[in-house]
Amino acid sequence: MKLDDLAQKTGEWMRGDGPESDIVMSSRIRLARNLAEFPFVRKCTDKDRIAIAAAVRRAIDALPLSSDTEYVDVAKLGDLDRQFLMERQLISHELSETEGARAVILDPQERFSIMVNEEDHLRLQVMQSGLDLSSAWKRMNELDDLLESKLTYAFTKKLGYLTACPTNVGTGLRVSVMLHLPALVATKQIDKVFRAFNKINVAVRGLFGEGSQFMGDLYQVSNQMTLGKSEETLMQRVSEVIPRLIDYERKAREFLINEKRDDLNDGISRALGILKTAKKISSEETMHYLSKVRMGVNLGLIDNVRIPTVNKLFIHTQPAHLQKLCGQKLSVSARNTERANYLQQHLSDSVDPKAN
Amino acid sequence: MKCQHCEKTATFHITELTDPNGPTILHLCEEHARTFFNQDGPPDPASALTNMLAKQLKLEKAADDLAAADKKQCPMCGITFAEFRKGGRLGCPYDYVAFEEDLEPLLVNIHGATSHSGKVPKNLNGSPERQFRLKQLKDEMREAINKEQYEVAGKLRDKIAAIETGQNENGQNENGQSDESNEEKPNDGPPDDDFQSFS
Ligand SMILES: [Zn+2]
Numbered sequence: 001m002k003l004d005d006l007a008q009k010t011g012e013w014m015r016g017d018g019p020e021s022d023i024v025m026s027s028r029i030r031l032a033r034n035l036a037e038f039p040f041v042r043k044c045t046d047k048d049r050i051a052i053a054a055a056v057r058r059a060i061d062a063l064p065l066s067s068d069t070e071y072v073d074v075a076k077l078g079d080l081d082r083q084f085l086m087e088r089q090l091i092s093h094e095l096s097e098t099e100g101a102r103a104v105i106l107d108p109q110e111r112f113s114i115m116v117n118e119e120d121h122l123r124l125q126v127m128q129s130g131l132d133l134s135s136a137w138k139r140m141n142e143l144d145d146l147l148e149s150k151l152t153y154a155f156t157k158k159l160g161y162l163t164a165c166p167t168n169v170g171t172g173l174r175v176s177v178m179l180h181l182p183a184l185v186a187t188k189q190i191d192k193v194f195r196a197f198n199k200i201n202v203a204v205r206g207l208f209g210e211g212s213q214f215m216g217d218l219y220q221v222s223n224q225m226t227l228g229k230s231e232e233t234l235m236q237r238v239s240e241v242i243p244r245l246i247d248y249e250r251k252a253r254e255f256l257i258n259e260k261r262d263d264l265n266d267g268i269s270r271a272l273g274i275l276k277t278a279k280k281i282s283s284e285e286t287m288h289y290l291s292k293v294r295m296g297v298n299l300g301l302i303d304n305v306r307i308p309t310v311n312k313l314f315i316h317t318q319p320a321h322l323q324k325l326c327g328q329k330l331s332v333s334a335r336n337t338e339r340a341n342y343l344q345q346h347l348s349d350s351v352d353p354k355a356n
Numbered sequence: 357m358k359c360q361h362c363e364k365t366a367t368f369h370i371t372e373l374t375d376p377n378g379p380t381i382l383h384l385c386e387e388h389a390r391t392f393f394n395q396d397g398p399p400d401p402a403s404a405l406t407n408m409l410a411k412q413l414k415l416e417k418a419a420d421d422l423a424a425a426d427k428k429q430c431p432m433c434g435i436t437f438a439e440f441r442k443g444g445r446l447g448c449p450y451d452y453v454a455f456e457e458d459l460e461p462l463l464v465n466i467h468g469a470t471s472h473s474g475k476v477p478k479n480l481n482g483s484p485e486r487q488f489r490l491k492q493l494k495d496e497m498r499e500a501i502n503k504e505q506y507e508v509a510g511k512l513r514d515k516i517a518a519i520e521t522g523q524n525e526n527g528q529n530e531n532g533q534s535d536e537s538n539e540e541k542p543n544d545g546p547p548d549d550d551f552q553s554f555s
């Protein structure tokens with residue numbers, strides 16, 4: 001199993017480059033597809049699920065994909081490996097936790113993954129660093145064409161690609177852009193900004209910790225509708241919103257630099273200090289401070305830390321990653337110690353704002 | 357407070373900022389919260405959909421209409437409309453045909469549309485009507501064999517073979533393509549036996 005190799009690396013989508021990558025973490029596109037000859041997953045017998053996985057595997061083997069593309073039988077993976085793939089955003093919670101034959105096809109560079117027997121027979125996913133939906137769609141469309149040449153998809157001219165949930169029927173397309181919006185959060189404008197987007201048919205979600213403590217200041221914007229508009233139009237609806245959000249975030253960052261410079265420096269300096277010196281730290285606290293450090297690096301307030309390193313720390317400090325990286329199962333308490341060690345190793349060269 | 361998806365304590369409280377019905381708060385344990393950004397729909401599309409369906413259908417349908425719709429059953433996979441409303445997921449592609457009129461208001465509600473415009477696959481053999489016709493013919497053939505009506509069964513076998521090779525039941529080409537479409541057919545499909553599990 002090459003999952004251990006994967007743990008050492010970070011996927012291309014975490015490189016931290018690409019357009020607007022100081023604010024846009026990643027762009028993702030997924031397509032839901034089903035094989036015409038089988039019922040949807042909830043009505044599949046064990047035999048159906050096995051036959052679907054086998055048909056997909058045959059199709060994949062016959063395609064001109066990179067030779068190190070890997071077919072992973074998820075049913076045979078242990079808890080830690082499944083959680084690891086979830087943290088890496090290569091499989092969903094549903095694929096991890098349901099019973100029966102299921103699989104994921106992994107590109108070693110993590111440019112795409114294909115889930116088999118999730119809610120739909122196939123969930124194709126393409127990932128890209130920064131804001132670059134059009135090249136993500138181009139790669140997705142090619143991958144879909146390849147699979148379609150070997151498999152018969154459930155499709156009608158009226159309703160398009162048929163999916164297990166009517167929320168995905170039509171294009172089966174979900175476009176999502178993950179944004180890092182720490183300054184909008186710090187200036188308490190985030191709710192107001194998103195309320196303004198309420199009526200435009202894009203879904204925005206934020207992740208909050210206990211007591212409204214923000215978790216990493218990460219927000220995801222995605223389309224809600226999948227039927228009645230072309231893939232390009234649906235993508236455009238999401239990508240139209242992004243420059244406005246980027247603009248608001250940049251203005252909020254400028255405001256912090258110009259009007260609240262001491263507070264900003266203090267917050268970033270403390271965040272870096274805690275990450276560098278803590279002896280035990282939870283993943284929630286880590287996300288919270290890493291978010292501030294990420295903004296500090298992007299604003300040129302912290303030296304000797306690179307954005308790809310910060311992006312990597314977001315992923316590698318999660319529980320299953322930590323355990324895979326140190327090669328053993330760890331209790332929550334031992335993980336908090338290991339996480340603090342790991343952060344120190346990677347941030348020891350950093351120079352905080354006071355030194356500037 | 358317990359996690360909405362399991363028995364663990366909810367330590368994360370996630371706000372859906374753009375839910376059409378106003379902000380909604382989700383209460384999740386660490387593990388379920390962690391997977392939140394992995395998922396591409398709302399965290400639990402099935403329950404959100406079920407709620408919406410239930411609301412909408414109650415508003416628009418009289419109780420006995422709803423009861424009648426709930427009894428409808430898909431002849432391919434056997435799912436009832438009530439089962440779908442409860443679980444939020446359909447049983448097979450043919451449900452879009454079997455429940456067409458009941459699903460339409462739902463599609464309008466979700467997408468503001470009832471017809472697809474977008475990518476079309478090159479291989480159009482995946483329509484649920486075609487799968488349903490194949491199932492019917494196979495059932496008829498099995499019955500003919502049981503009754504030892506071998507001549508009838510033979511004719512049905514020819515019809516099935518014709519459909520499976522991209523022709524219509526009478527052996528004529530459906531899309532005006534040459535007979536070579538037989539070889540172009542990209543997918544062999546599962547062996548016949550698998551259709552039995554589909555009924
Ligand atoms: Zn939970």
Ligand SMILES: [Zn+2]
Pocket residue numbers: 430431432433434435447448449450451
């Ligand atoms: Zn059905």
